[in-house]
Amino acid sequence: MAENKKAVKNPNQKKKKKATQFDNFFKGVVRENPIFVFLLGLCPALAVTNTLETALGMGVLVIFVLTASNLVVSLIKNLIPDQIQIPAYIVVIATFVTIVGLLTEAYAFELHQALGIFIPLIVVNCLIMGRATAYASKNGPFNSIIDGVGMGVGFMLAMMLIGVSREILATGAITFGRYLPLPFEVSLIDTDMYMFNMEVFVGPAGGFIMIGVFLAIFTAIGNYNKRKKAQARQAWIEQKKKEAAERKKRKAMEEAGDSA
Amino acid sequence: MLYKLKIALTLLIVGLLSGGAIVFVHTMTEDRIQENRELAELEDYQEIFPDMASAEEEDIDHDVIDRRAKIYDADDEQIGEIYRGHDTNNFGDITVLVGITMDFEIKQVLVSQTENTPNYYQDMPLENLAGQATDDITYDTNTGATASYNSVEMITDYAVELFYEFQDVDLRSSELQALQTIYGEAADDYIEHFTFEDEAVHTEYRVIDENESTLGYAYDLDIDGELVMLGFTPDDEFLGIASDDDSHDDLSDVFADFEDLEGDMIEDIDVDALEGEQAIIDAFAFIQDLVEDTERIEEEYLVRYRETDEGYVITGFAEGFNAMNVIEVTLSDDGEITDIELVRTDDTDDYVEDYIEPNLDAFDGESDLDADDALDTFAGATGTGESIVNVIVAALDYYPVLSGALEMIDHDVLNFREDYYDDEGDLIGLLYRGEAEGFNATNVFDVVIDEDGAIYSIEIVETNDTEEYLDDYIIPNLEDFIGETDVTQDETDDAFAGASETGDSVYDMLSATLEYHAEGGDE
Numbered sequence: 001m002a003e004n005k006k007a008v009k010n011p012n013q014k015k016k017k018k019a020t021q022f023d024n025f026f027k028g029v030v031r032e033n034p035i036f037v038f039l040l041g042l043c044p045a046l047a048v049t050n051t052l053e054t055a056l057g058m059g060v061l062v063i064f065v066l067t068a069s070n071l072v073v074s075l076i077k078n079l080i081p082d083q084i085q086i087p088a089y090i091v092v093i094a095t096f097v098t099i100v101g102l103l104t105e106a107y108a109f110e111l112h113q114a115l116g117i118f119i120p121l122i123v124v125n126c127l128i129m130g131r132a133t134a135y136a137s138k139n140g141p142f143n144s145i146i147d148g149v150g151m152g153v154g155f156m157l158a159m160m161l162i163g164v165s166r167e168i169l170a171t172g173a174i175t176f177g178r179y180l181p182l183p184f185e186v187s188l189i190d191t192d193m194y195m196f197n198m199e200v201f202v203g204p205a206g207g208f209i210m211i212g213v214f215l216a217i218f219t220a221i222g223n224y225n226k227r228k229k230a231q232a233r234q235a236w237i238e239q240k241k242k243e244a245a246e247r248k249k250r251k252a253m254e255e256a257g258d259s260a
Numbered sequence: 261m262l263y264k265l266k267i268a269l270t271l272l273i274v275g276l277l278s279g280g281a282i283v284f285v286h287t288m289t290e291d292r293i294q295e296n297r298e299l300a301e302l303e304d305y306q307e308i309f310p311d312m313a314s315a316e317e318e319d320i321d322h323d324v325i326d327r328r329a330k331i332y333d334a335d336d337e338q339i340g341e342i343y344r345g346h347d348t349n350n351f352g353d354i355t356v357l358v359g360i361t362m363d364f365e366i367k368q369v370l371v372s373q374t375e376n377t378p379n380y381y382q383d384m385p386l387e388n389l390a391g392q393a394t395d396d397i398t399y400d401t402n403t404g405a406t407a408s409y410n411s412v413e414m415i416t417d418y419a420v421e422l423f424y425e426f427q428d429v430d431l432r433s434s435e436l437q438a439l440q441t442i443y444g445e446a447a448d449d450y451i452e453h454f455t456f457e458d459e460a461v462h463t464e465y466r467v468i469d470e471n472e473s474t475l476g477y478a479y480d481l482d483i484d485g486e487l488v489m490l491g492f493t494p495d496d497e498f499l500g501i502a503s504d505d506d507s508h509d510d511l512s513d514v515f516a517d518f519e520d521l522e523g524d525m526i527e528d529i530d531v532d533a534l535e536g537e538q539a540i541i542d543a544f545a546f547i548q549d550l551v552e553d554t555e556r557i558e559e560e561y562l563v564r565y566r567e568t569d570e571g572y573v574i575t576g577f578a579e580g581f582n583a584m585n586v587i588e589v590t591l592s593d594d595g596e597i598t599d600i601e602l603v604r605t606d607d608t609d610d611y612v613e614d615y616i617e618p619n620l621d622a623f624d625g626e627s628d629l630d631a632d633d634a635l636d637t638f639a640g641a642t643g644t645g646e647s648i649v650n651v652i653v654a655a656l657d658y659y660p661v662l663s664g665a666l667e668m669i670d671h672d673v674l675n676f677r678e679d680y681y682d683d684e685g686d687l688i689g690l691l692y693r694g695e696a697e698g699f700n701a702t703n704v705f706d707v708v709i710d711e712d713g714a715i716y717s718i719e720i721v722e723t724n725d726t727e728e729y730l731d732d733y734i735i736p737n738l739e740d741f742i743g744e745t746d747v748t749q750d751e752t753d754d755a756f757a758g759a760s761e762t763g764d765s766v767y768d769m770l771s772a773t774l775e776y777h778a779e780g781g782d783e
Contacts, residue, residue, distance in 0.1 A: 106289035
């Protein structure tokens with residue numbers, strides 16, 4: 001009987017039960033990717049992803065702010081009265097954004113100049129406030145840090161994906177070391193193919209196009225996965241029906257044999 | 261209550277901790293940030309002047325420009341100067357560097373730091389400014405980044421102004437230089453009073469001193485591309501002729517032909533008998549025709565008037581949709597509008613024909629107009645309509661002066677006076693309108709002086725002073741002055757103790773009125 005129960009268990013339920021810190025971290029990278037799935041933080045995704053380096057820089061800053069604010073929010077959540085939770089969280093986030101702005105201007109001046117107003121604007125990034133209220137205010141510090149880092153990395157990877165696509169389409173090359181405080185400047189890719197020289201990808205229009213393309217891809221993958229899951233579930237139901245029919249048949253035969 | 265206290269305390273602690281954290285990081289990074297900014301600025305200097313070998317910086321005490329850097333090349337020759345200016349527009353702070361060569365050319369203008377939207381300010385056509393002469397900078401009107409570009413424009417203008425100042429270059433306009441040759445240093449500024457089209461002179465200027473009193477009227481014309489100015493007193497006495505630059509020897513000879521006319525009234529000059537430069541003779545003829553039978557008006561929107569058998573024709577001009585519109589308003593002896601003519605306009609023909617001209621008759625018979633209501637008459641061509649309405653309203657307002665009912669007064673405190681009648685229509689005396697500095701701003705008063713030279717009534721027409729003080733200390737004490745023929749203010753007898761500055765304005769007004777009235781209207 002116990003074996004049967006195990007055999008008929010829904011695969012989705014099985015997954016949920018096995019959720020770990022690893023899952024907590026990786027959910028933000030793909031399954032709950034802030035940009036491509038939740039459509040959060042689109043303003044910087046449009047504005048500063050014209051190069052891989054600025055996208056990476058913004059990603060790192062967001063990881064810092066997101067993780068630090070998640071940690072602080074999870075630590076103070078029980079001390080803050082419900083009425084002022086949101087303002088208090090905003091102050092926490094704004095503090096970290098100011099700190100990150102100062103640190104960037106001091107230690108990564110070129111990046112600071114390149115990102116400009118979009119550093120202070122991190123404070124209004126919905127992703128950060130969203131994770132503070134939806135996750136950090138309901139979970140412990142460790143889980144909140146993991147969530148912050150995971151979501152931040154997901155955000156950064158998405159930004160980099162858009163950044164690398166836009167930069168290569170706009171310039172035909174990928175350079176590294178111009179804005180980040182690195183002791184070198186290299187061309188990671190230099191196609192020298194001027195057919196890629198599509199200026200539209202330098203501006204916000206290019207950002208919209210690129211995000212649209214990636215959203216389409218992510219949605220297609222999501223739909224494919226959903227379809228696969230639905231098919232698997234249907235197959236599982238068919239299997240269960242078949243097994244039940246066989247059981248019924250077997251039982252009927254047994255009953256017939258008994259009566260014979 | 262306790263819960264509210266807890267909320268307040270929590271917010272206070274969160275705020276304090278946040279502030280503390282920010283202060284800590286700021287202290288830690290302050291020097292490095294400053295160093296980074298200065299380094300970046302040096303790089304910017306290098307970008308503006310690639311030949312730069314060294315720079316000598318000095319701080320400037322100015323509202324917009326805070327730093328001047330002299331730029332030297334490898335031979336220690338000064339090759340230019342860079343001015344750093346700041347502005348805060350709707351999109352945040354912006355810092356602009358303006359490089360100017362020693363040849364009075366803009367070398368380059370660049371945005372060194374800003375919080376303005378990058379995608380906008382980065383696309384500003386700043387390269388268009390490079391190479392332009394500092395005395396004739398053309399800014400782009402359509403940049404797509406209006407706020408940022410306005411800041412750049414303002415900072416560039418100030419930078420150029422300071423550069424001229426440091427280079428000890430005369431900043432006076434050509435017009436002012438010429439006017440000062442005629443009127444002397446007293447000519448502090450000028451107002452372009454009226455412009456003419458295709459006539460012997462281009463513009464009529466009202467020349468004013470530092471107190472904005474009229475020194476005279478001047479007219480300009482071109483001779484071989486040089487600006488030439490003819491100056492007259494307010495009574496149309498010819499004062500002299502000058503160009504913007506004394507170094508024009510050939511022009512000095514031309515002007516010498518007309519030196520004998522200095523001191524003559526314009527109407528007495530026999531234009532046909534004049535010899536010399538024909539352009540100047542034509543100008544004299546034109547001015548003679550212009551001032552014949554007309555009187556000038558020094559009011560906003562109004563230029564001159566002439567008396568006719570039926571009344572007055574007042575000429576005025578105001579900014580229309582494209583440029584200045586010239587309007588003539590004809591008033592009857594009773595002060596009613598009998599005709600309005602749009603003498604000159606550059607506004608769109610279709611709009612003028614459809615919305616303006618058919619409606620000009622609508623004001624016939626009017627003697628008092630509300631500007632907002634009047635503007636509705638020209639709905640469809642608001643820009644042109646507004647200019648016409650401004651002139652009409654100004655003309656109607658000026659009618660009492662023309663009819664003699666109202667006498668304008670050239671006085672520091674008093675503006676005008678007019679006959680004052682009581683409710684029964686009996687003449688009481690003269691009403692004086694004047695203004696004096698109060699506590700917050702200028703207070704406007706009406707003071708009536710009766711036929712015996714005593715104060716009959718005092719009214720505060722306009723004030724921005726504190727209502728409470730007015731009610732408590734000023735208005736109740738105004739009656740003390742009724743019947744007085746002499747008002748003096750001293751510390752022991754101050755009727756307005758408690759609201760001294762507003763009180764001072766009342767004393768200023770009353771003493772000025774009584775003094776002016778006692779002297780029979782001569783200041």
